Amino acid sequence: MAKPKTQYVCSQCGAIQSKWIGQCPDCEAWNTLEETVAISVSAAKPQSSRFSGYAGDKIQIQSLKDISVQEDPRLPTSMPELDRVLGGGLVNGSVVLIGGDPGIGKSTILLQALCGLPEISSLYVTGEESMQQVGLRAHRLNLPAGHLRLLTETCVETIIALAMIEKPKIMVVDSIQTIFTEQLQSAPGSVSQIREAAAQLVRFAKQTQTSLFIVGHVTKEGTLAGPRVLEHMVDTVLYFEGDPGGRYRILRAVKNRFGAVNELGVFAMTETGLRGINNPSAIFLSRHEEPVAGSVIMVTREGTRPLLVELQALVDSSHGGHSRRLTLGLEQNRLAMLLAVLHRHGQISMFDQDVFINIVGGVKISETAADLPLLLAALSSFRNRPLPADLIVFGEVGLAGEIRPVPNGEERLQEAVKHGFKRAIIPKANKPHHTIQGMDIIAVPRLDKAIEILM
Structure with missing residues (x-):
């Protein structure tokens, strides 16, 4: 009987190697090759024939225009x-x-x-x-x-x-x-x-x-x-x-x-x-009895659903040699970049401050609409000045200090109105063409303008 042949399969990309090496040459991942036993072609033939009777139709090539595009009803x-x-x-x-x-x-x-x-x-x-x-x-x-x-x-x-x-x-x-x-x-x-x-x-x-x-x-x-x-x-x-x-x-x-x-x-x-x-927005909002510094409500979008979440910031004096930047629910590298934008275009320096950012409820936000709320929450904690309780904020902040629009801005505003919010700071390009009943909208083109309005 022939000795079974061993091969090494990468657990990340599935690439097959003849011998073990520390780094996969295909995906460049380290220590991901696992030893397996290779099967011969003759041993694999019965496996393919096992499924030959599953399909009821004969295999054939069709033109794309002849294929029915009617969707089957979904099963709820x-x-x-x-x-x-x-x-x-x-x-x-x-x-x-x-x-x-x-x-x-x-x-x-x-x-x-x-x-x-x-x-x-x-x-x-x-x-x-x-x-x-x-x-x-x-x-x-x-x-x-x-x-x-x-x-x-x-x-x-x-x-x-x-x-x-x-x-x-x-x-x-x-x-x-x-x-x-x-x-x-x-x-x-x-x-x-x-x-x-x-x-x-x-x-x-x-x-x-x-x-x-x-x-x-x-x-x-x-x-x-x-x-x-x-x-x-x-x-x-x-x-x-x-x-x-x-x-x-x-x-x-x-x-x-x-x-x-x-x-x-x-x-x-x-x-x-x-x-x-x-109504998941209700569980992600703290609804403080009185306004607190470092807290702001933003409207994020997950799939097809606008969602209101609370973003909290804590800015405190750094007692070590290196100030800390820590985020929960956001990308940490983006926080360092946005603080540099705040220093360059808002003339507010936090190089000697520890900055901690948290998204209430354990939500993870990957979209850039959290940029402006993050900076305003950090500035609110730094100045110890609470933001209005009926305010929502969203917008992307560019490296030049501009406030860039985000997708589906009007839907975000409509969701905020449903939950009783009356004021909004949004990018200028997201300003709706018609007024939204019960909502005072402030459209800002740049970061320094948003800071001036709030502070």
Whole structure:
């Protein structure tokens, strides 16, 4: 018998090397090559023939103009916030990968979604828990789980064979790190096993029009464990954010072929499971009894939803040799850049001050609309002068001191009016063409003008 051939697969990009080296030559990541056993072409042939009977139509080449572009109706789940993140509901044949920290609620939200659809045939495949554990969770959450079919299995060939008999419309695999294929000799959870098992499941979902949810583990850095190609194989990638010990959870779409990217859903963990928050802006606003220095309300945009969040700043004298710049929920390098803009174009220096920035509620903001609120909150704390409680601010600050516009400015203002805010400082280019009832809008072209109006 020939000795099995070993190869090394990069866990970041999936590149294959013949020997172990410290740095992957393709993606230049360090210490990401993992040893696997290579399979021959003859051993891989039965695997491809296993799926030859899935597709009902003959393989053929078609012209683009002859293809029907009519969209299939989406299947709404029993959770509106989950439907929002998915883009309006489930699509037949879609594959959704959901990841997050241990204990944050990945299995809970999927079990709730399946139990909320009693008229739809569904299959829950668990490789981590027993059927009794899943049943106990459903009983604890008081879910109507009489129609739900359960399977405890880790072999992907067995899972697909039983699913072909069961013919579910929705299937959940929890989790991909426990699934293995008989075609490979490496251990479950390795790069090759995850990639091959996911490829077979995706092929099954596409050819049988089954809506598939795949649960994935995350690394200590917060990224999905396994090869990077795993995220490219699926249609939608969802991340659970938040403190597992806290009450609120945020479900964010970082990839979605059927909806908006960066869409956000907010949930509260209760005794009966995850409950969607219809008005998430209310939980991110502190609503102080009296105005406090260093606090400002901004309107960010997550996917298709404008969201009001509170940005807090604390500026204090630095007692060390080097002043500190710390942010929670924002990019730290951008804070240093904006403070330099404030010094150059606002003539306000904070080189001897420690500056701390926090986004209330654990929200992470990546858009540039937080630039102007950040500087005004830091200036408010530095001067110890509270900003008006009914004021909202948004706008991007350029290196030349100009206030640049942000997308969907009028929608942000309309959302602020709904929550009772009466004043707004916005970029000049975002000034609406018609007046907004109940809102006093101040459009500023440059940073020094905004400072002059406030201070």
